[in-house]
Amino acid sequence: MAASRVSLHLMARNSGTSSIRALSRAVDSEGSQRKGRTLLQFLADYFCDVEAVREYLLRKQVLKVHQKNRFQGNEWIRSGHGLSPLEFRKFQEVPVEAVDASGCAINYQGLDNLLALKELQSLSLQHCPHVDDWCLSRLHQLADSLQELSLAGCPRVSERGLACLHHLQNLRRLDISDLPAVSSPGLTQILVEEMLPNCEVRGSDWARGLKLGLEEQAQGPK
Amino acid sequence: MLRRALRLGLRRGLLSRGLGTRRGGSTLDWTGRVSNIKKKIQSALPGGAWNPLYDTSHLPPEQADVVIVGGGVLGLSVAYWLKRLEKRRGAIRVLVVERDHTYSQASTVLSVGGIRQQFSLPENIQLSLFSAEFLRNINEYLAVVDEPPLDLQFNPSGYLFLASEKGAAAMENNVKVQRQEGAKVRLMSPEQLRNKFPWINTQGVALASYGLENEGWFDPWCLLQGLRRKVRSMGVLFCQGEVTRFVSSSTHMETISGEEVSLKRIQEVQVKMDCSQEYQPVECAIVVNAAGAWSGQIAELAGIGKGPPGTLQGTKLPVEPRKRYVYLWHCPQGPGLEAPLVADLSGVYFRREGLGNNYLGSCSPAEEEEPDPGSLEVDHDFFQEKVWPPLAWRVPAFETLKVRSAWAGYYDYNTFDQNGVVGPHPLIINMYFATGFSGHGLQQAPAVGRAVAEMMLEGRFQTINLSPFLFTRFYLGEKALEHCIL
Numbered sequence: 022m023a024a025s026r027v028s029l030h031l032m033a034r035n036s037g038t039s040s041i042r043a044l045s046r047a048v049d050s051e052g053s054q055r056k057g058r059t060l061l062q063f064l065a066d067y068f069c070d071v072e073a074v075r076e077y078l079l080r081k082q083v084l085k086v087h088q089k090n091r092f093q094g095n096e097w098i099r100s101g102h103g104l105s106p107l108e109f110r111k112f113q114e115v116p117v118e119a120v121d122a123s124g125c126a127i128n129y130q131g132l133d134n135l136l137a138l139k140e141l142q143s144l145s146l147q148h149c150p151h152v153d154d155w156c157l158s159r160l161h162q163l164a165d166s167l168q169e170l171s172l173a174g175c176p177r178v179s180e181r182g183l184a185c186l187h188h189l190q191n192l193r194r195l196d197i198s199d200l201p202a203v204s205s206p207g208l209t210q211i212l213v214e215e216m217l218p219n220c221e222v223r224g225s226d227w228a229r230g231l232k233l234g235l236e237e238q239a240q241g242p243k
Numbered sequence: 244m245l246r247r248a249l250r251l252g253l254r255r256g257l258l259s260r261g262l263g264t265r266r267g268g269s270t271l272d273w274t275g276r277v278s279n280i281k282k283k284i285q286s287a288l289p290g291g292a293w294n295p296l297y298d299t300s301h302l303p304p305e306q307a308d309v310v311i312v313g314g315g316v317l318g319l320s321v322a323y324w325l326k327r328l329e330k331r332r333g334a335i336r337v338l339v340v341e342r343d344h345t346y347s348q349a350s351t352v353l354s355v356g357g358i359r360q361q362f363s364l365p366e367n368i369q370l371s372l373f374s375a376e377f378l379r380n381i382n383e384y385l386a387v388v389d390e391p392p393l394d395l396q397f398n399p400s401g402y403l404f405l406a407s408e409k410g411a412a413a414m415e416n417n418v419k420v421q422r423q424e425g426a427k428v429r430l431m432s433p434e435q436l437r438n439k440f441p442w443i444n445t446q447g448v449a450l451a452s453y454g455l456e457n458e459g460w461f462d463p464w465c466l467l468q469g470l471r472r473k474v475r476s477m478g479v480l481f482c483q484g485e486v487t488r489f490v491s492s493s494t495h496m497e498t499i500s501g502e503e504v505s506l507k508r509i510q511e512v513q514v515k516m517d518c519s520q521e522y523q524p525v526e527c528a529i530v531v532n533a534a535g536a537w538s539g540q541i542a543e544l545a546g547i548g549k550g551p552p553g554t555l556q557g558t559k560l561p562v563e564p565r566k567r568y569v570y571l572w573h574c575p576q577g578p579g580l581e582a583p584l585v586a587d588l589s590g591v592y593f594r595r596e597g598l599g600n601n602y603l604g605s606c607s608p609a610e611e612e613e614p615d616p617g618s619l620e621v622d623h624d625f626f627q628e629k630v631w632p633p634l635a636w637r638v639p640a641f642e643t644l645k646v647r648s649a650w651a652g653y654y655d656y657n658t659f660d661q662n663g664v665v666g667p668h669p670l671i672i673n674m675y676f677a678t679g680f681s682g683h684g685l686q687q688a689p690a691v692g693r694a695v696a697e698m699m700l701e702g703r704f705q706t707i708n709l710s711p712f713l714f715t716r717f718y719l720g721e722k723a724l725e726h727c728i729l
Contacts, residue, residue: 129379155379158399158456180580180598181398181459187581188455208598212580 320692
């Protein structure tokens, strides 16, 4: 009875990890009694208790949707593209270099998972709806390794949160375009560039402002 | 259809009245009339505020369970947590009495608005940590249906404290305590300071402590309005008036050792209305003194300190108003976006304000040179003589600056040990204090409100133990000294 409850639990939580579902499907054909035992054995081999399974799945859920990860020297690894937990175990010792969490519903507490990655070089938090100034104040923990950061399109980030990016002295590329909560994007970009002299800051589109001026001139004399 | 017919009937009826007087507005909407009638019936029923002789809607109710004297951030925080922690919805009737609804002299809105965890007492650090968490999730705590979310304009830039050779050892100890409690603070040497903030002149600085997270400054007016809105929606009653008298009863009891002790209990609070002699006695069970700079006067009204000096009856509440100035200046070559709130070893502090190279800051005057707290007039010579020289020494860019404006506000200064007073009075058993925070009340208000509400509802502190801040320490002489005061 316990075995079947555990397997149901996994199915309900498991939108991203197709691999475990594939595994249980493969085992399905052997009959319900044997399915339970094999699945449990498999789980018992890799996790010490149910809490560890839940934690593992929660970490995967945090980086869900458009999640892509890149390990040192390897290609981007996307979820849902058939990477089983066995293969993940191979990469356990390999540090994570880049995380693309665009569009994720990651929040202040969820950042714990990202800040534990001490060799992270590139972080993309584009269009994350819950990333705000408080979250940016936590990024100082990645100061030693972070070289590329993208905050484009985050609705809650304002110039006050951008002020605490000065801890990230190794930052080389910063994208702060399309931030609706920033009051004066042009001035903010200049101040951020002064704050981070070694960093290339990509901010709001200058050309857009110029084009509007030309159009007005064209319509003027008429 | 019936409604339309009735409406037509009414209109025709009124037109045909002609000479009759018509009360109220010119439009006759059915729903408006129904709600008016409902209100009148409700006020006439028992329990309502209807008085057939004259309008009493501006007066406070005749009975309330808790009367909070003072509607600033601390008073509202206590009201919020009382309503949040009450066991049954609507169980406690809370009345907040605020003398000035424009808050023109309230310390809350005149504050610089900083929040830090860099204190020396563990209790202060815990209070600030919880308050930072409250502010971070303010839209979960203070959400009101159909109202827009609050934007506190929080700047997470941190505080930077500078220390000389003499103060370096104390700063290291303090940082150790802060780290133990969970604050994220970094110690920096003068060289690291020069690398990070090249605009600081590090001469004379031996050590610096820099708060990395949960420290910065925010808009206190927004917090106050958010609390008011939420607290109103939870059913707390507001009254614009001044507390002029407490009517109390005494019981004479004997201690174990046979001494006679007279325990008082406040039965009634007399609230005088603004600009009139009219007053309303409010029967109450508990009174909370959250009057800020005027808490000392309220305590005297209740009879605290009326007795031979050296006894518990003769121990006054040592909270008095102290005037502090804040100056806003413009300096085009000043520190950039990364500037934290810098607190120099001379006592001068400043922070960035906005994006236009404006800064605000000040310094606490020395004990002997305390300005007269009679009015909130600003002394501009104080800036020229006491604030500018150490400021320009520490940040050479500030040698050329132009003062744009200035204001003054009160600290509810605790002359005993510059830390807050919370909890009940030992002799006046139903008066609770939430005052005396000497310049760091705003940043600790959410946590202090919760602690006082717990004390009132459960009889003891449950989350943060604030026993070092009880009133009895004034009699016993146990100072809870805070070393990091701005």
